[in-house]
Amino acid sequence: MGVDIGDLLQRRTIEVSDLSLNTVAIDAFNTLYQFLSIIRQRDGTPLKDSQGNVTSHLSGILYRMTNIVEAGVKPVFVFDGKPPEFKSSTIQKRTEVRENAKAKWAEAKEKGLAEEAYKYAQASAKVDATIVEDSKKLLAAMGIPYVDAPSEGEAQAAYMVKKGDADRIASQDYDSLLFGSPKVVRNLTVSGKRKLPKKNIYVDVKPELIDLQENLDELGIDQSQLIDIALCVGTDYNDGIEGVGPKTALKLVKEHGNIERILQEKGLEIENLDGIKEFFKSPPVTNDYSLKWNKPNSSEVINFLCTEHDFSEDRVTKALERLEASSGSGQSTLDKWF
DNA sequence: CCCCCTGA
């Protein structure tokens, strides 16, 4: 998922506290997908309430947002709108992969292959309309703002950073760099260690910051050429050139200057090339949003999570106390700045 | 993913 240019990029590890007082635009789709695929029981089943509704994303939002708000971060979720026409084959492919994974999950479960089952369970995760609706409901009750993008969320988030309404984008994907976001944070989490699935290995997972301009300088290319590299490798909107990975793409772009000349040289074509380039450079965005962080509406959160979705009231109340102490206009350290 | 308890 997303564009595979990570190998080309330098990043520096940071602490969440380095993002204190920063407004961080969170790629909602990416984050929710992450929650849905990772927050699971050992057999691969996601967390569910007694009615069978998936609740993994709600758990993820409650605890992670509480943690980062406590660290002084001001999060805003940015949701996807209508995808561009040229994304349809990617979307279709994802659906097929997901359906296939569902079948393989059932098959592996039947055969008692735990590791296989878990892997395919994760690949079956889907951010559907209910997941999005639930997430927005919880965020609103927690006092955390969200924005509805007209098209791609990462494009909207990049616009907000460029405009100065946000300081960083949080996403595991690199696509927002193609939309020109100056700073991207990966691994936005407070907990330091993560257990590798089914292995007794713990890896340190620290947030990392990728600075767009620093990377362009280091690679000796400009923003347009970064987009061209992505187009060579393949994006959500095109298939890329066969046999060309990020390193070759960089070499080709530096050698030929741009993707048009590379394609000409190789006698190849990319469907909709001009339209896709234009989409990365000036995607549909909106100014129709307001960023306001409020105190959590505790009874609303408790009603939604505990009454409707069977969360433990003790745990939710504890999280809400932490959130309330550090959120909205109430935090004295924030008051000094706003 | 995260919380929470346990044992050293």
Added chain:
DNA sequence: TCAGGGGGG
């Protein structure tokens, strides 16, 4: 105090 394991919904 903190790594490790179990469970969360």
